[in-house]
Amino acid sequence: MKYFKLVLLTLLVFSFSCKVDPTSKSSKNNTVKKDRNIYALPDWAKDATIYEVNLRQYTEEGTFNSFVSHLPRLKGMGVDILRFMPIYPISETKRKGTLGSYYAVSDYKDINPEHGTKEDFKAMVKAIHDHDMHIILDFVPNHTGWDSPWIKDNPEWFTQDENGHIIDPIDLRIGESWGWTDVADLNYDNMDMRKEMISSLVYWIEEMDVDGFRQDVAHNVPQDFWDTASAELLKIKPLFLLAESEVVSHRNSKAFHSTYGWSFHHILNDIAKGDKNASDIIEWYKQDSVKFKNGFHMHFTSNHDENTGAGTVFDRLGDAHKALAVITCTFQGMPLIYGGQEEPLRKRLKFFEKDNIGFEQYAYSEFYKRLFLLKHSSKALLNGKYGDETPDFFTNNEQVLYFKREKAGDAVTVIVNLGKEAENIKLQEDLKGKEIFDNSKFDLKKGVVITLEPYEYKVVSLYNKF
Numbered sequence: 001m002k003y004f005k006l007v008l009l010t011l012l013v014f015s016f017s018c019k020v021d022p023t024s025k026s027s028k029n030n031t032v033k034k035d036r037n038i039y040a041l042p043d044w045a046k047d048a049t050i051y052e053v054n055l056r057q058y059t060e061e062g063t064f065n066s067f068v069s070h071l072p073r074l075k076g077m078g079v080d081i082l083r084f085m086p087i088y089p090i091s092e093t094k095r096k097g098t099l100g101s102y103y104a105v106s107d108y109k110d111i112n113p114e115h116g117t118k119e120d121f122k123a124m125v126k127a128i129h130d131h132d133m134h135i136i137l138d139f140v141p142n143h144t145g146w147d148s149p150w151i152k153d154n155p156e157w158f159t160q161d162e163n164g165h166i167i168d169p170i171d172l173r174i175g176e177s178w179g180w181t182d183v184a185d186l187n188y189d190n191m192d193m194r195k196e197m198i199s200s201l202v203y204w205i206e207e208m209d210v211d212g213f214r215q216d217v218a219h220n221v222p223q224d225f226w227d228t229a230s231a232e233l234l235k236i237k238p239l240f241l242l243a244e245s246e247v248v249s250h251r252n253s254k255a256f257h258s259t260y261g262w263s264f265h266h267i268l269n270d271i272a273k274g275d276k277n278a279s280d281i282i283e284w285y286k287q288d289s290v291k292f293k294n295g296f297h298m299h300f301t302s303n304h305d306e307n308t309g310a311g312t313v314f315d316r317l318g319d320a321h322k323a324l325a326v327i328t329c330t331f332q333g334m335p336l337i338y339g340g341q342e343e344p345l346r347k348r349l350k351f352f353e354k355d356n357i358g359f360e361q362y363a364y365s366e367f368y369k370r371l372f373l374l375k376h377s378s379k380a381l382l383n384g385k386y387g388d389e390t391p392d393f394f395t396n397n398e399q400v401l402y403f404k405r406e407k408a409g410d411a412v413t414v415i416v417n418l419g420k421e422a423e424n425i426k427l428q429e430d431l432k433g434k435e436i437f438d439n440s441k442f443d444l445k446k447g448v449v450i451t452l453e454p455y456e457y458k459v460v461s462l463y464n465k466f
Helices: 024-028 064-068 071-077 117-132 149-153 190-204 224-235 248-252 264-275 278-291 303-308 313-330 365-377
Strands: 050-051 081-084 134-139 144-145 181-185 212-215 240-243 258-260 296-299 334-336 400-407 412-416 423-426 431-435 441-444 449-452 459-460
Touching: 024 423, 064 117, 064 258, 064 334, 117 134, 117 149, 117 181, 134 190, 134 224, 134 240, 190 224, 224 240, 248 258, 264 278, 264 296, 278 400, 296 313, 303 313, 303 334, 313 334, 313 412, 313 459, 334 365, 365 459, 412 431, 412 449
Parallel strands: 050 081, 050 334, 081 134, 134 212, 212 240, 240 258, 258 296, 296 334
Antiparallel strands: 144 181, 400 412, 412 459, 423 449, 431 441, 431 459
16 A cells, blocks of 8 residues: 655654665765765865756757856856756656656666766766866756656555655645656655665766756655665765755754755845845754754755846846845855856746856856855855854844854954945944955945945955955
């Protein structure tokens, strides 16, 4: 008898049978050094930035080979981690649109031929590593496409209704379909499916040399799966693991290094609409920092979901879009930008059809380069516990976010006017250093009043490479 998957299931405990086979390649050939903390953030991720690649829309060809030509400029802009949207074959059964969704995966261990071959992918990974950058793959563990061989060979691996029919994913909050009718929901009550899922993840590390994963819909997969899967993966080599979730246990259990800053992002959207202000950011931080004991959030003003579903940064954030991007790149956490934001991308990219970004100007490249260079040169802005996790907030004006992060003698002060009117800000302490965008020098005493125009920002670094 088949049962609906219970996302919040916590009573199920893994037996030995659900672990990766101890005779597998990962167990035989990748013993862990006794002195390595497998959960520790890799050195290359401590000051890292993330860039999301929508490969289908990135170039006219939409291939691995064509993307490689962009690596030198992305490296020059300060990108460290390239997060690729799913690159697996897409199901044709129940496909949406002409090309279908990246997230309707038909084979976890294969390549979408529209992007190239496995050899092309390996060559691209090598090129990324040669540029001293890293790659994480968007993985889709919650569901498969309808022509996955798993459906024919192992129907018990999928969630079924009372009549034995495989169903698409259910939003358990309301008990109804999410509307993702092009995919079939996986049944995490099945231990054999779990084992094969881990095998699929191991494949991309051992055979393709990827450096981690962004786990799609991680909040719909049971915690105990992540506890086992992440532990197995981290034995192989240092990885960066990102969950598309804000589930506290995902980080507190050390299953993931980072989670999405969705609630922070929604506050930024509300600030742009005039519904919230700087005090809401400070209150969010106070509550969030108590809940999460490990890792850090990833912050952003756009990603593929937001761009296609909610609109571009110009649609949602208007004149505030750069001011809010400054916050995502200097606040506690790791910053992400969506491929095309440096152009800048002024359209919603189609999701199921070809819709080339059309790079021409790269007008915002210098803007992000400055922010990313600061990220790399400032001890205060290092990710997670390596940087300052407890910023000082100065709250004499609700329309102005004014904070300082400081560590090991390094300090970065950020002052952002979030309102539509000019604001006068009285400095709450001496301000000394260099502004990262215009290179102006600051040497001002506490009590001095400075004026910021609507959505104007100042980022002053005590020590940097500018």
